[in-house]
Amino acid sequence: MIRFSDPAAFAAALAALPKPNAASRNAAEQRQSRLTKPAGSLGRLEDIAGFMAGWQGSERPRADRVQAVVFAGNHGVAARGVSAYPPEVTAQMVANFEAGGAAINALTRACGARLSVVPLHLERPTGDITREPAMSVEDCLDALNQGAASLQEGTQLFLVGEMGIGNTTPAAALCAHGLGGEAAAWVGRGTGLDDAGLARKAAAVDAALALHAHACTDAFETLRHLGGREITAMAGAILAARLRRVPVLLDGFIASAAILPLARANPCFTQHCIAAHCSAEAGHERLLQALGLEPLLRLGLRLGEASGAALAVPIVRAALVAHDEMATFEEAAVAGRQ
Numbered sequence: 001m002i003r004f005s006d007p008a009a010f011a012a013a014l015a016a017l018p019k020p021n022a023a024s025r026n027a028a029e030q031r032q033s034r035l036t037k038p039a040g041s042l043g044r045l046e047d048i049a050g051f052m053a054g055w056q057g058s059e060r061p062r063a064d065r066v067q068a069v070v071f072a073g074n075h076g077v078a079a080r081g082v083s084a085y086p087p088e089v090t091a092q093m094v095a096n097f098e099a100g101g102a103a104i105n106a107l108t109r110a111c112g113a114r115l116s117v118v119p120l121h122l123e124r125p126t127g128d129i130t131r132e133p134a135m136s137v138e139d140c141l142d143a144l145n146q147g148a149a150s151l152q153e154g155t156q157l158f159l160v161g162e163m164g165i166g167n168t169t170p171a172a173a174l175c176a177h178g179l180g181g182e183a184a185a186w187v188g189r190g191t192g193l194d195d196a197g198l199a200r201k202a203a204a205v206d207a208a209l210a211l212h213a214h215a216c217t218d219a220f221e222t223l224r225h226l227g228g229r230e231i232t233a234m235a236g237a238i239l240a241a242r243l244r245r246v247p248v249l250l251d252g253f254i255a256s257a258a259i260l261p262l263a264r265a266n267p268c269f270t271q272h273c274i275a276a277h278c279s280a281e282a283g284h285e286r287l288l289q290a291l292g293l294e295p296l297l298r299l300g301l302r303l304g305e306a307s308g309a310a311l312a313v314p315i316v317r318a319a320l321v322a323h324d325e326m327a328t329f330e331e332a333a334v335a336g337r338q
């Protein structure tokens with residue numbers, strides 16, 4: 001099991017990321033060029049086959065064992081009126097996930113993914129980032145390690161999502177810190193905030209940056225000061241997936257913001273990630289652009305919970321079935337390009 005003993009071990013892992021298997025990726029691309037279709041005509045499905053081949057180290061990659069994890073956390077900053085819903089909804093929704101009644105339960109049933117939920121000390125919200133760091137060093141390491149520990153042996157495709165009332169505020173703070181620009185340009189309506197709430201949210205992001213920007217010296221310290229437990233757990237889970245060469249379907253705004261500090265530390269970090277869906281949350285589009293990721297879907301969701309990631313699973317599966325099952329020009333006796 002992957003475990004980071006201290007912040008230095010996390011930084012070292014981030015500095016020495018494994019690369020995809022170039023031979024497997026090349027073999028998959030060669031196969032694509034022999035399948036009975038005009039070259040390139042399966043568009044992004046061809047890229048997905050090559051991507052999966054590289055990370056799985058197999059010319060014929062599979063997505064039979066798909067694992068989804070939802071991390072849940074509570075946020076001190078939620079007391080500042082930055083969400084349309086009260087913080088107790090986080091724990092209530094965890095109970096709903098466990099009972100099978102949330103959107104992600106239905107969507108993972110629909111796509112055949114195994115779902116688990118990891119609540120992170122919901123009874124103890126993070127520090128209010130407008131006044132103090134979100135987490136102690138110990139808390140931040142614990143969240144990273146709970147994230148890393150969630151990746152199950154044998155997972156072929158990993159879906160990572162979250163639930164946490166108030167968490168679009170720390171996510172916006174991570175974006176404003178990492179990518180610059182006005183706080184107002186990174187805050188969105190989250191669960192459905194009104195204009196007055198939006199102004200409070202921008203003010204909270206400004207205050208958090210004024211207080212902590214100087215202390216955000218690396219990925220760990222940035223997550224610790226501006227992030228949250230579920231945000232940090234997603235970062236740990238997605239890093240663990242990279243260390244095991246497991247491809248990841250990235251979910252919405254918060255999941256994307258969680259990896260921004262890691263991508264800033266090592267720009268090749270996003271290589272094992274596919275952006276599944278561009279959320280309706282203001283800022284997600286620009287965040288994905290900055291991460292160099294083109295989303296597979298734009299369905300207007302703004303839910304989190306790994307919902308966007310689950311919706312992209314059938315596309316990945318379809319890409320791999322076409323890659324595996326289509327006949328080659330030779331097998332089907334079809335003439336190739338003139």
Ligand SMILES: O=C(O)c1ccc[n+]([C@@H]2O[C@H](COP(=O)([O-])O)[C@@H](O)[C@H]2O)c1
Nearest residue numbers: 083164166168190191252253279303304
């Ligand atoms: O994934 C997204 O893009 C997304 C966009 C808006 C809201 N959410 C979800 O809504 C919650 C955060 O919204 P808020 O308004 O409480 O900050 C949290 O539980 C997220 O899962 C998620």
Ligand SMILES: Cc1cc2nc[nH]c2cc1C
Nearest residue numbers: 085089163191303304305
């Ligand atoms: C009900 C509810 C469900 C959610 N799922 C993810 N974020 C959420 C926020 C709310 C408010």
